[in-house]
Amino acid sequence: MKIHKYILSAFLGTTLLGLSSCERDPNDPGTEFAPNMYTSVAYDPFSQVADSTNKVNPYGINMREPAKGSVSRRNYKTNYTDSAGVKYDLGLMVYNTHKDSLEAAAKNLKNPLPFTKEILAEGKELYGYYCTHCHGEEGKGDGLVGQKYTGVANLSGGAIAKVNGGHIYHVITHGKGRMWAHASQINSLERWKIVSYVHVLQGQITPDGKSVAVAVAKDSVATTAKPEEKKTK
Amino acid sequence: MRYSSVIQDIRKLAVILAVFVLGMQVAFAQNPTAGKGDVAKGKDLFANNCASCHKIHEPSTGPALTGITARRNEAWLQKWIRNSQSVIKSGDAYAVKLYNDWNQTAMNSFPDLTDGDIKDLLVYIESVPKPEIKKDPQGGGATAGATADSGSTNIILGALVVVLLVILIVLLVLTSLLTRLLKQREDLDEAEKEVVESKFDLGKVLGSKAFLGVLTAIIFLVIAKIGIDKTMDIGMQQGYAPSQPIPFSHKLHIGKYKIACQYCHTTVMKGKSASIPSSNICMNCHNTIKNGSPEIQKIYTAIEKNQPVQWVRVHNLPDLVYFNHSQHTVAGKVACEQCHGKIEEMEVVQQRSPLTMGWCIDCHRQTLVSYTAKDGNGKDVLNPYYEKLLAFHKSKGKTQFKVEDIGGLECSKCHY
Numbered sequence: 001m002k003i004h005k006y007i008l009s010a011f012l013g014t015t016l017l018g019l020s021s022c023e024r025d026p027n028d029p030g031t032e033f034a035p036n037m038y039t040s041v042a043y044d045p046f047s048q049v050a051d052s053t054n055k056v057n058p059y060g061i062n063m064r065e066p067a068k069g070s071v072s073r074r075n076y077k078t079n080y081t082d083s084a085g086v087k088y089d090l091g092l093m094v095y096n097t098h099k100d101s102l103e104a105a106a107k108n109l110k111n112p113l114p115f116t117k118e119i120l121a122e123g124k125e126l127y128g129y130y131c132t133h134c135h136g137e138e139g140k141g142d143g144l145v146g147q148k149y150t151g152v153a154n155l156s157g158g159a160i161a162k163v164n165g166g167h168i169y170h171v172i173t174h175g176k177g178r179m180w181a182h183a184s185q186i187n188s189l190e191r192w193k194i195v196s197y198v199h200v201l202q203g204q205i206t207p208d209g210k211s212v213a214v215a216v217a218k219d220s221v222a223t224t225a226k227p228e229e230k231k232t233k
Numbered sequence: 234m235r236y237s238s239v240i241q242d243i244r245k246l247a248v249i250l251a252v253f254v255l256g257m258q259v260a261f262a263q264n265p266t267a268g269k270g271d272v273a274k275g276k277d278l279f280a281n282n283c284a285s286c287h288k289i290h291e292p293s294t295g296p297a298l299t300g301i302t303a304r305r306n307e308a309w310l311q312k313w314i315r316n317s318q319s320v321i322k323s324g325d326a327y328a329v330k331l332y333n334d335w336n337q338t339a340m341n342s343f344p345d346l347t348d349g350d351i352k353d354l355l356v357y358i359e360s361v362p363k364p365e366i367k368k369d370p371q372g373g374g375a376t377a378g379a380t381a382d383s384g385s386t387n388i389i390l391g392a393l394v395v396v397l398l399v400i401l402i403v404l405l406v407l408t409s410l411l412t413r414l415l416k417q418r419e420d421l422d423e424a425e426k427e428v429v430e431s432k433f434d435l436g437k438v439l440g441s442k443a444f445l446g447v448l449t450a451i452i453f454l455v456i457a458k459i460g461i462d463k464t465m466d467i468g469m470q471q472g473y474a475p476s477q478p479i480p481f482s483h484k485l486h487i488g489k490y491k492i493a494c495q496y497c498h499t500t501v502m503k504g505k506s507a508s509i510p511s512s513n514i515c516m517n518c519h520n521t522i523k524n525g526s527p528e529i530q531k532i533y534t535a536i537e538k539n540q541p542v543q544w545v546r547v548h549n550l551p552d553l554v555y556f557n558h559s560q561h562t563v564a565g566k567v568a569c570e571q572c573h574g575k576i577e578e579m580e581v582v583q584q585r586s587p588l589t590m591g592w593c594i595d596c597h598r599q600t601l602v603s604y605t606a607k608d609g610n611g612k613d614v615l616n617p618y619y620e621k622l623l624a625f626h627k628s629k630g631k632t633q634f635k636v637e638d639i640g641g642l643e644c645s646k647c648h649y
Contacts, residue, residue, distance in 0.1 A: 026581070030470055032468055037551060037552065039551075046546060048549075059541055121611070128493060129495035129496055145490050149522055150294055161281075
């Protein structure tokens with residue numbers, strides 16, 4: 001009889017313990033069944049496999065850096081079709097401009113994209129992803145992060161409203177002043193789309209892609225010394 | 234002793250005088266009869282050209298501008314604003330010192346500003362009064378709502394337990410009172426006496442067949458429930474919220490500062506996986522913002538050592554299934570939060586969706602294929618890619634089709 005009782009209480013105790021441990025620790029991913037089916041044999045991007053760090057690359061990371069000076073194939077010669085079926089042959093899209101060559105970039109780089117409504121719509125979307133939090137929705141430099149970061153350029157007024165596409169492309173690629181380089185996040189095609197949309201914010205073209213009769217300095221840069229002669233586009 | 238107090242008095246006097254002089258200047262500048270320039274025009278010019286780097290009363294990227302007309306004369310300022318670099322190159326001592334004091338940050342040149350514009354600007358700058366410092370009556374109160382949800386269920390459960398205990402106590406008191414009353418009476422028969430005088434025997438109750446039967450049934454059910462739950466839980470990571478090497482808050486970055494997901498997870502619209510940002514992306518803002526914080530310093534250390542920050546992966550899809558982000562975000566136009574939940578409210582990112590096959594299939598069965606694309610005017614037009622498919626479906630009498638109709642349930646779409 002007594003032994004019976006002890007067995008009973010032991011049973012009760014274990015079930016209570018089992019009940020109390022129902023909630024899983026947030027750091028515990030739980031049990032994996034047949035882990036060899038879960039983890040990739042090939043080196044997958046961003047895969048984390050315990051105890052089998054990649055021995056080939058430093059720090060066990062799966063990503064390899066491309067050889068120095070290599071150009072992504074996508075940036076090499078660009079033919080593409082947009083969602084409306086319009087074909088573009090953009091030629092060479094990547095420009096290995098030097099960080100300090102802002103004036104040369106402003107003079108030589110030409111936006112290979114036409115100012116169509118589609119391109120501007122895509123540019124607006126990309127601007128929303130990569131620029132809005134600092135430069136603000138209307139490019140006034142008043143984004144929520146921009147207010148904290150301070151020193152964010154106002155794209156819609158003043159000297160910057162007059163800079164050309166090559167200048168903007170170079171600034172996105174290499175940064176300027178307070179702004180750091182964004183080349184690792186935005187590929188060159190996307191950069192040119194953003195450039196096109198920034199022209200709308202600058203007031204250089206209308207949202208329909210028609211150029212506005214404002215003075216656009218063909219190759220003036222905000223830091224150039226002497227006032228350059230302006231040409232209307 | 235004396236001398237020091239005199240010096241202090243002089244200092245106080247000097248401060249008072251300085252404030253007075255400044256105040257006079259502001260008063261003069263504000264005086265419209267001075268006829269020096271247009272404040273409204275200056276304000277506009279300031280917002281367009283200067284505000285991104287200068288604040289009037291506090292240093293920003295460039296120095297605070299209040300009192301500038303007292304520090305420098307107008308001719309110098311005109312030269313400086315039009316082309317600061319040429320002033321520095323000319324060897325002007327003040328300009329060189331200013332340049333070096335501000336980490337050799339070159340000020341943009343504004344060659345297009347006329348003399349009148351610069352006058353307006355200066356008048357505006359000196360017309361802005363110093364804002365009064367207000368203390369925010371903030372703090373606390375914000376976190377109270379967060380725990381309310383789990384709190385309310387606990388309160389209900391607690392109240393239930395209390396009610397049950399009260400009932401138990403009342404019953405016990407009632408029975409003891411009744412037995413005491415009955416014991417005082419003499420006119421009870423044998424059977425009734427036995428009931429009244431019987432003592433509560435715990436051992437007997439515990440040993441009874443009925444009790445043991447019920448108990449075993451309960452224990453069996455509980456063990457079965459736990460067993461089934463644990464088995465069903467294998468391979469399930471829903472609710473997994475690992476702590477990260479740097480406690481990055483999505484709530485702050487997305488919820489408060491509205492940074493787009495794509496800014497950091499750059500490949501989410503382009504590739505199979507949504508990339509985890511490398512340290513240089515953090516640095517785009519944190520080269521300035523909170524760069525002294527010990528957590529941000531971890532990024533600096535990682536960069537100095539050229540070593541990646543080892544974030545813990547939250548969403549682990551097994552290798553036996555293929556999943557591609559761009560397919561869902563671009564072609565499917567699925568929003569991030571549809572699968573990842575309200576990331577903008579998460580302090581620590583948690584896996585919200587079960588990521589089971591049933592969950593995938595469920596969505597593929599319900600989701601209509603969007604065969605339209607936005608044209609330049611934002612109108613939905615037929616995406617030419619789907620033209621033939623749509624024509625074929627129409628010939629079968631279907632005007633809309635779901636993901637399962639275009640092979641969303643095929644095994645080999647995801648398992649190969």
